[in-house]
Amino acid sequence: MFDEEEMEKLLLAGKIAKIVRQAVPSMVFEGASVLRICDGVESEIARLGGSPAFPCNVSINDIGAHYTSPPSDTTVVPAGSLVKVDLGVHIEGLIADTAVTVSVGSDFEDMIKAVELALERGIQTVKIGGRIGDVGPVVEKTIRSMGYRPIRNLTGHQIEQYTIHSGLSIPNVSGAESVGKFQPWSVYAIEPFATLPKAAGEVREREPGNILHLVKLKRPKTEPQMGAYDEIYRKFRTLPFARRWVVGSGKAVNTMLAERLLYEYPVLVEASGMPIAQAEHTVITTDKESIVTT
Ligand code: MN
Ligand code: MN
Numbered sequence: 302m303f304d305e306e307e308m309e310k311l312l313l314a315g316k317i318a319k320i321v322r323q324a325v326p327s328m329v330f331e332g333a334s335v336l337r338i339c340d341g342v343e344s345e346i347a348r349l350g351g352s353p354a355f356p357c358n359v360s361i362n363d364i365g366a367h368y369t370s371p372p373s374d375t376t377v378v379p380a381g382s383l384v385k386v387d388l389g390v391h392i393e394g395l396i397a398d399t400a401v402t403v404s405v406g407s408d409f410e411d412m413i414k415a416v417e418l419a420l421e422r423g424i425q426t427v428k429i430g431g432r433i434g435d436v437g438p439v440v441e442k443t444i445r446s447m448g449y450r451p452i453r454n455l456t457g458h459q460i461e462q463y464t465i466h467s468g469l470s471i472p473n474v475s476g477a478e479s480v481g482k483f484q485p486w487s488v489y490a491i492e493p494f495a496t497l498p499k500a501a502g503e504v505r506e507r508e509p510g511n512i513l514h515l516v517k518l519k520r521p522k523t524e525p526q527m528g529a530y531d532e533i534y535r536k537f538r539t540l541p542f543a544r545r546w547v548v549g550s551g552k553a554v555n556t557m558l559a560e561r562l563l564y565e566y567p568v569l570v571e572a573s574g575m576p577i578a579q580a581e582h583t584v585i586t587t588d589k590e591s592i593v594t595t
Contacts, residue, residue: 302486302588307395311488311585314397315594317351318390318583322399322595325386329403333378335359336370339545342388354389354396355465356512356543361385363571365455365494365579367510372545383407385579394463394538398490399595400581409576412495415447416580419473419493423457427584427591429485438475440493450502452494452577453477455569460488460583463538485588492581500575506567513554513565514541521562529553530562541566 387400457471529550
């Protein structure tokens with residue numbers, strides 16, 4: 302269970318995430334620098350008293366997830382695009398995870414409505430003792446009823462302290478393997494993704510997206526990796542971090558990647574190149590209720 306302090310931190314992380322998410326549409330416009338969006342989101346989180354639980358993801362059009370700006374990113378938001386901004390806040394490892402999609406003159410505003418409605422209905426199925434597998438059919442049905450298709454291999458997830466994805470997935474489609482029931486005193490992220498009906502409806506991995514995390518708690522014995530490891534562990538533990546956040550340790554980071562001490566997430570793109578919309582909230586359970594923190 303969460304003690305009073307943990308509960309306060311979870312709720313505060315959620316409150317900060319919500320405030321920052323609500324500011325996102327004003328930061329996303331045609332020609333806006335993606336790097337400035339990332340920096341803006343992350344500095345706003347810090348200004349409000351939180352820390353980013355992972356680098357701000359800005360995933361445009363067919364990119365579904367896991368793109369953040371490299372150190373000198375010149376990417377700008379193109380006209381006619383769907384821009385997903387996914388942000389996380391943590392306070393001493395207690396996390397809120399939320400996302401919003403902005404249409405920048407695209408034809409897909411209804412796709413955003415579809416994922417938002419699917420999210421709302423998905424959240425209603427989060428009940429202590431309820432089956433986790435009940436979320437998928439609700440999400441899929443809602444998205445399909447609005448003429449779109451869910452992304453079958455992007456899912457919600459359980460969250461633990463300092464761990465954004467605990468290993469328990471919450472499928473967004475029916476018939477997907479899903480285990481168990483919603484437990485009391487837990488944190489869950491519900492996050493439907495949709496694409497066009499003619500699309501493949503799944504993502505595949507592409508190039509690395511500048512988001513890394515420590516996979517092995519094993520301190521290197523030589524410099525400069527030892528210093529880089531210490532910095533990463535102190536600042537992020539096992540939470541994801543951006544190349545932008547450790548620019549001074551670039552070389553050591555690459556060595557640690559080669560030695561598999563670090564992992565770099567690949568960008569996930571829709572397999573048939575079709576645009577994706579996403580919506581996400583974090584839900585926590587107590588012994589009697591579920592609360593949307595974001
Ligand atoms: Mn997220
Ligand atoms: Mn998530």
